[in-house]
Amino acid sequence: MRSNYCRTCPIRDVALCRALPTSALAELSRMAWRRHVRAGSPIFSNGAEGGIVANIVSGAVRLSRSLGDGRTQIVGLQFPPEFIGRPFAENGTIVAEAATDVELCCFSKPQFEGLLRAHRGMQELLIQRMLQDLDHAREWMLLLGRKTALERVATLLLLCAEKMRGSNCGEESVADQLTFDLPLSRTEMAEYLGLTLETVSRMLKTLAQAGIIAIHRGRGMTILDPQELRRRAEMVTA
C-alpha cells in the first residue's frame, strides 16, 4: 500500500526524513520511489539522472572522479542511511555507482527541494550530513597526502568494519563482531586509497602475517586485534 511506504521504511528513524512529522508521511510516500541497482551499475554520471536525489536504504554507493587518461580515484563511499545528490545545485563531474547491490529511496530533485523549503529541520539535518561528508573527505585527504600504504589499508579496514556493523550478513555473528565482507574489490580498494591493487594485496598480507587480521576467501575479513590495527592506522579520531 502506497501510503505505508514510508511508515515501514527501515531507515525512517535515521535518514533525513526523520525531520518530518509522522503526519507528513503519507505525502512523502506519494513522492518517493524505490530503486534497486545491481553491483557495478551506474546510479548517475556526469549530469545524467541529474534530477534525482536519494537516500541509501541498503548496500554501498561509490563516488568517483577520473582523469582523462583513465586514472580514477574513489572520492566517497556511502552507506545507509546516507544521502546522495545535490539539492539546489547542478550535478558535477562525479560518477556514482553501486559498490554492492543497492536499494535507493529516490525523489525528484525539485520535489525534494520543496520538502526542504517546507520543513526547516530537514535543511538543518542536510547541512549536518554535508558537514559529515566534508569531514570525511578531508580526513581522506590526510590519508591520501600523508599516510603510508600500510596505514591507508589499516584505516580502510577500520572504516569498513565500522560501517558494516548492523548490516551484518556474516555467519558467525555470535561472539565475533569483527568478521565481515569488504564491499570493495582489491582494485576498488586501491582506487579509494590512491594505491595499486598489488600494494593493497601486499599490505593485507603484511597485516595478516602480523596476526592483526585474518583473510578468508577473497573479501571475507576478520579483525583479530582491533587495537593494534588502530595503532597501525595512525588514527587521529579515537
Added chain:
Amino acid sequence: MRSNYCRTCPIRDVALCRALPTSALAELSRMAWRRHVRAGSPIFSNGAEGGIVANIVSGAVRLSRSLGDGRTQIVGLQFPPEFIGRPFAENGTIVAEAATDVELCCFSKPQFEGLLRAHRGMQELLIQRMLQDLDHAREWMLLLGRKTALERVATLLLLCAEKMRGSNCGEESVADQLTFDLPLSRTEMAEYLGLTLETVSRMLKTLAQAGIIAIHRGRGMTILDPQELRRRAEMVTA
C-alpha cells in the same frame, strides 16, 4: 558608524549575506564584527573559538589536519568571499589559520544560526557553498591520490592564479593578468599537495625551464603559457 557596517562591506554582493534584503542590513550590522588576523596566526583550532563563524573579507585562510607524529595536510584554502565555520554542528578536528593577513567578518554561531533559520534563501546559499567545498575537496582527493608531482604543482598554480584575480596587488597589472604572489610558502604548498618542499621546488624549476612560468623573487610568479600549464595539470574541469 555601526549601521553602515554592512552597507559598505566589500563582499556584500557575493557573500552569504547577499541573501538578506537591504532592510535587514542594520540588524545584521549589530551582530557582526570585524577581526584582523596576522599571517600565520590561528583563527580557530580544535574546538577553541568553536562558537564563531565568519566570512572572509580579504586574505586567504588555510585549513589543515595533522597526524600525531606531526605529518600535516592542508585540506582547504579559502578566499573571499568564502565562509568558514560549521553552523548546526560542533567544530571538528580541523585547524584554521591565516595564510596571509586576513580580515574576517565574524558572527557568533547561535546568532548566525538564527539568521539562517529566519532567512530561507540564506540556507540554500550555504548549502550551495558547502557543495562547492565538497567538490573542491574531492577534486583534491583526485590530485592527492592520482596525480604526479608535476601535475600537482601545475594544478595549484592554476588554482592560485584564479583565486588571486581581483585581489591583485601586483605592480604590473597593466597587460599582464597572470602575475601574482602565491599565498603559500614552499612548505605550505608541499603540505597542500602531499609532497615535500624539495619536490615542489624542483617541479617549479622544471616548469620555469620549460618556459611555462617565470619565478620572481620567492613568492612572485608569472604564468607565461596558461594553456600549456593547463595541459600539464591534466585538468579535468575546463
Added chain:
DNA sequence: CGGTCGCTTGACATATGTCAATTTTAGTGG
C-alpha cells in the same frame, strides 16, 4: 571441464623522499 576474472607473488624500475650543503631572501639593529 575450460575459460575468465580476481587475487597473489616475484623481480625490477622509478618517482619521490631524505639528508645535507649552499645560496637567496627577509628582517634587525647599528
Added chain:
DNA sequence: CCACTAAAATTGACATATGTCAAGCGACCG
C-alpha cells in the same frame, strides 16, 4: 644605508616506498 643573522628556498647525492610488468594460482560459471 649597510652589515649581520635567521629563515626560506634551491640544489645535489643518495635511499626507498611504491609502482610496473609479468607469471602463476584459485574460484567461479557456463
